[in-house]
Amino acid sequence: MNKMILILPFDAKKGAEGRKEDAINTLKIAHKNIGFDVVTITATPSYCEELLCYLNNFEIKLMKLLSFTNNRFTQYLWFLFILFIIKKTKLRNEIKLVFSYAMTGNSNVLAYLINKFFNIEYVINEHRTIFQRDAIRLPRSQKVSLDNAKVVLSLTPSHTKYIEKYTKTKVFDIPLVLQDKYLTSKVISDDDFSIFKIAAWTNWRDIKRLDLLVEAFDAFSADKNNVNLLIAGPIPDELIEKNIIEYISRHSLQNKVTLLGQQNRDKIFQLANQCHLCILPSDHETFGIPASEALCLGKPVITTRCGGPENFIKDYFNGFTISCDSRTELVDKMNYIYDNYQEFDHYAIAEQARSVFSVTNLSLKLKAIYNNLVGR
Numbered sequence: 001m002n003k004m005i006l007i008l009p010f011d012a013k014k015g016a017e018g019r020k021e022d023a024i025n026t027l028k029i030a031h032k033n034i035g036f037d038v039v040t041i042t043a044t045p046s047y048c049e050e051l052l053c054y055l056n057n058f059e060i061k062l063m064k065l066l067s068f069t070n071n072r073f074t075q076y077l078w079f080l081f082i083l084f085i086i087k088k089t090k091l092r093n094e095i096k097l098v099f100s101y102a103m104t105g106n107s108n109v110l111a112y113l114i115n116k117f118f119n120i121e122y123v124i125n126e127h128r129t130i131f132q133r134d135a136i137r138l139p140r141s142q143k144v145s146l147d148n149a150k151v152v153l154s155l156t157p158s159h160t161k162y163i164e165k166y167t168k169t170k171v172f173d174i175p176l177v178l179q180d181k182y183l184t185s186k187v188i189s190d191d192d193f194s195i196f197k198i199a200a201w202t203n204w205r206d207i208k209r210l211d212l213l214v215e216a217f218d219a220f221s222a223d224k225n226n227v228n229l230l231i232a233g234p235i236p237d238e239l240i241e242k243n244i245i246e247y248i249s250r251h252s253l254q255n256k257v258t259l260l261g262q263q264n265r266d267k268i269f270q271l272a273n274q275c276h277l278c279i280l281p282s283d284h285e286t287f288g289i290p291a292s293e294a295l296c297l298g299k300p301v302i303t304t305r306c307g308g309p310e311n312f313i314k315d316y317f318n319g320f321t322i323s324c325d326s327r328t329e330l331v332d333k334m335n336y337i338y339d340n341y342q343e344f345d346h347y348a349i350a351e352q353a354r355s356v357f358s359v360t361n362l363s364l365k366l367k368a369i370y371n372n373l374v375g376r
C-alpha cells in the first residue's frame with residue numbers, strides 16, 4: 001500500500017471546533033479504499049500523533065515545543081521541521097502523493113515545498129471562499145502553490161469555475177462525505193406536523209447572514225403560531241450576536257426563535273433529523289455541509305446561490321435556490337414549503353443525496369482523477 005501525506009491546516013479534533021473532523025475522517029477512508037496508507041500532518045505547529053513513530057525523543061520534544069506557539073517564526077521552523085523529518089526517515093521513499101486540505105494557504109505552501117525538495121507530486125483540495133469574493137490578488141506563494149499542483153480539487157462545479165480564474169492547473173470537483181449515520185438512518189417525513197421546525201446550523205460569521213435568516217423568519221411567521229426557528233452554532237462576532245438578540249426581543253420572537261449555541265456533532269444530527277426545513281442564507285459558501293446533511297435525511301433545503309450548495313438543489317424536488325441577500329425570495333420559498341410540505345418526497349430526496357455524499361462515490365471519483373492525472 002502506498003503512503004500519502006495528508007496536510008491539514010490544523011488538528012482535526014480541535015481546529016474549527018471539530019466541525020471538519022467527520023469530513024477529514026471520511027476523506028482518509030476514501031483514500032484507503034483506493035490503496036493509500038494515509039499519514040496525517042498539520043501545516044501549522046501542532047502535536048502530530050501519526051508522526052511519532054518516525055521521531056526520536058528529542059524530535060518529539062521539539063514538536064511539542066513548537067506546538068505551544070504559532071507565529072511567523074515558529075511557522076517557518078515548522079516547515080523546516082517537517083521537511084527534515086521527511087528527509088531523514090523512510091517517508092522520503094514511501095510517499096507517493098501529498099494531499100493538501102486547503103482551508104488556509106499554509107497547507108498548499110507546505111505541499112509545494114515537499115514537492116520542490118523531494119519531487120513528490122501534490123494535490124490541492126480547496127475549501128476556501130476567497131475565490132468567490134470580488135477580484136482578489138493571491139499572494140505569490142499561494143499562486144505558485146496552485147499552479148504547481150498536479151491537480152486542484154474543488155467542492156462543487158460552481159467552486160470549480162471560481163478557482164479556474166486564478167490558476168492554470170486543471171480543477172475537478174469532489175464532494176465532501178458525511179458520517180454513516182446520515183447515509184443509513186431512517187428517513188422521517190412527518191408530513192402531519194403540529195410544529196413546523198426550521199433549522200440552521202453553521203459557524204455564524206458575517207457572510208453566513210444570520211440577520212437575513214431571522215428577519216425573513218419574522219416576516220414568514222407573522223401569521224403563524226405553529227412555527228419555530230432553531231439556530232445552532234457559535235456566533236463569533238459579539239456585535240452580530242447582540243443585534244440578533246435585540247431583534248428577537250424587539251419583535252417578540254422569544255417563543256419562536258431559539259439560539260442553541262455551539263452544539264456537538266450528535267446534537268447537530270438530531271437537529272437535522274428532527275427539523276422540517278434547513279436554510280442556508282449565506283453570501284458565500286464553497287460546499288454547505290448543512291445542506292448535504294439535511295438532504296441525506298430527506299429534508300428540503302433553501303439556499304442562496306452562493307457558490308456551492310445550489311449545485312445540489314433542484315427547485316420543487318428537494319428545496320429551492322434563491323438570490324443572495326433577498327429576504328423577499330426567502331420568505332416566499334419558506335411559505336411555499338410550509339404550505340406544500342406533503343409534496344416533497346423525503347425518501348427520494350434522501351436516496352439521491354446519499355448516492356452523492358457517500359465514501360463509495362468519493363473513492364470512485366478520486367480513483368478516476370488519480371488514474372488520469374497522477375499516474376496511479
